[in-house]
Amino acid sequence: MHDTSQAVLVTGGAGFIGSNFVLNWIGEAASPVINLDLLTYAGNPANLAQIENDTRHTFVRGDICDADGIAKLLREHKPRAIVHFAAESHVDRSISDPGAFIRTNVQGTGTLLEQARLYWSELNPGSKQQFRFLHVSTDEVYGSLGPDDPAFSESTAYAPNSPYAASKASSDHLVRAYYHTFGLPVVTTNCSNNYGPFQFPEKLIPLMILNALEGKPLPVYGDGQNVRDWLFVEDHCSAIRAVLERGRLGETYNIGGNSERKNLDVVTVICDLVDEIAADGKPEPRRKLITFVTDRPGHDRRYAINATKIRDEIGWEPAQDFEEGLRRTVAWYLGNKSWVENVRTGAYRDWIRRNYDERVPQ
Ligand code: NAD
Numbered sequence: 405m406h407d408t409s410q411a412v413l414v415t416g417g418a419g420f421i422g423s424n425f426v427l428n429w430i431g432e433a434a435s436p437v438i439n440l441d442l443l444t445y446a447g448n449p450a451n452l453a454q455i456e457n458d459t460r461h462t463f464v465r466g467d468i469c470d471a472d473g474i475a476k477l478l479r480e481h482k483p484r485a486i487v488h489f490a491a492e493s494h495v496d497r498s499i500s501d502p503g504a505f506i507r508t509n510v511q512g513t514g515t516l517l518e519q520a521r522l523y524w525s526e527l528n529p530g531s532k533q534q535f536r537f538l539h540v541s542t543d544e545v546y547g548s549l550g551p552d553d554p555a556f557s558e559s560t561a562y563a564p565n566s567p568y569a570a571s572k573a574s575s576d577h578l579v580r581a582y583y584h585t586f587g588l589p590v591v592t593t594n595c596s597n598n599y600g601p602f603q604f605p606e607k608l609i610p611l612m613i614l615n616a617l618e619g620k621p622l623p624v625y626g627d628g629q630n631v632r633d634w635l636f637v638e639d640h641c642s643a644i645r646a647v648l649e650r651g652r653l654g655e656t657y658n659i660g661g662n663s664e665r666k667n668l669d670v671v672t673v674i675c676d677l678v679d680e681i682a683a684d685g686k687p688e689p690r691r692k693l694i695t696f697v698t699d700r701p702g703h704d705r706r707y708a709i710n711a712t713k714i715r716d717e718i719g720w721e722p723a724q725d726f727e728e729g730l731r732r733t734v735a736w737y738l739g740n741k742s743w744v745e746n747v748r749t750g751a752y753r754d755w756i757r758r759n760y761d762e763r764v765p766q
């Protein structure tokens with residue numbers, strides 16, 4: 405068993421998945437969390453409002469590219485583990501600014517790994533044995549599947565297609581190298597598309613919920629037949645906790661929702677849910693807002709996860725059914741108007757203009 409007085413260092417814990425993870429962790433575990441986040445456009449302290457006064461949570465604004473800052477944090481708090489979420493995470497932004505992704509996802513992960521190695525190498529033998537570096541990664545490193553291809557397994561060859569995916573693949577390789585070369589006790593998770601509360605409304609599901617609510621066009625890329633395997637964010641968080649406790653060192657674990665859906669079907673269900681839950685008597689069904697627009701360059705056609713390894717070895721399976729999870733998510737966005745207003749700043753509106761103004765209806 406772990407010493408529960410010892411902290412866990414979470415990076416990117418003010419973002420979508422990181423904040424859900426920190427909230428669940430504080431809700432379920434006694435041990436403290438040190439939350440290191442740069443608060444980029446995607447980081448939002450409001451996600452953590454519920455634990456603002458909880459002494460088990462320490463927020464530190466800082467950059468994973470800052471070696472000295474990380475070294476100081478590790479010396480001061482002596483964490484028993486690092487759970488690494490911090491990243492640039494949006495594929496469309498990686499197409500307009502790849503450099504930011506190389507800096508944070510590659511250089512940042514490299515810096516964090518090196519500081520973790522220096523810290524870990526000086527721990528006493530017991531703490532050294534217990535220490536874990538858990539790297540949170542994505543299924544996008546595996547590339548794109550055809551309609552009848554088997555789902556991604558842990559032995560699928562890496563074939564990243566976007567600058568985002570390539571930067572995450574690079575970070576996965578660095579993590580692997582730190583295990584093989586230095587023996588740093590790492591474990592990596594590769595997860596499919598998440599959805600749920602606190603997701604920044606640049607991603608498909610929250611963008612469509614908010615546009616639908618406001619009667620704006622719903623910009624579906626290409627023919628809308630691309631497939632994603634959706635996982636409710638709380639299920640991703642429970643999987644990470646399980647891998648942190650029971651994952652084998654140096655291994656990778658795929659995490660997925662067994663919920664492959666075509667984008668157009670997801671958007672259609674969102675329209676119907678917003679019609680039903682908002683109940684604002686709009687004369688036209690929101691499905692009429694669906695607009696096919698210019699495709700994302702290099703758009704991966706299909707992702708699907710084979711999650712048998714984590715099920716058989718670790719005993720984890722997703723708990724949330726997709727349709728019910730989507731209903732919860734729509735209800736959350738409709739019920740949290742001040743959170744929504746807060747994130748839609750001028751910078752957000754600039755991004756929406758940049759990404760959508762040049763996409764012409766197809
Ligand atoms: P997000 O964009 O919502 O949050 C990223 C967080 O990292 C933000 O709080 C941001 O401020 C912080 N950050 C960015 N650069 C930083 C830096 N240099 N130093 C410190 N903090 C920094 O991302 P998310 O969707 O929550 O994804 C979290 C992780 O999970 C990422 O590593 C992503 O690749 C991975 N992932 C995401 C999904 C998904 O569907 N969202 C699926 C699989 C894996």
Ligand code: DAU
Nearest residue numbers: 493494495542543544596597606607608623624625630667
């Ligand atoms: O698969 C895991 C990945 O899922 C994570 O690693 C990424 O961080 C996360 O952003 C997500 O990547 P996607 O590119 O799949 O997510 P996104 O929400 O951007 O898009 C989902 C699908 O919807 C994709 O096929 C593109 C399409 N789409 C997206 C947007 C924003 C549209 O059709 N219209 C849109 O406006």
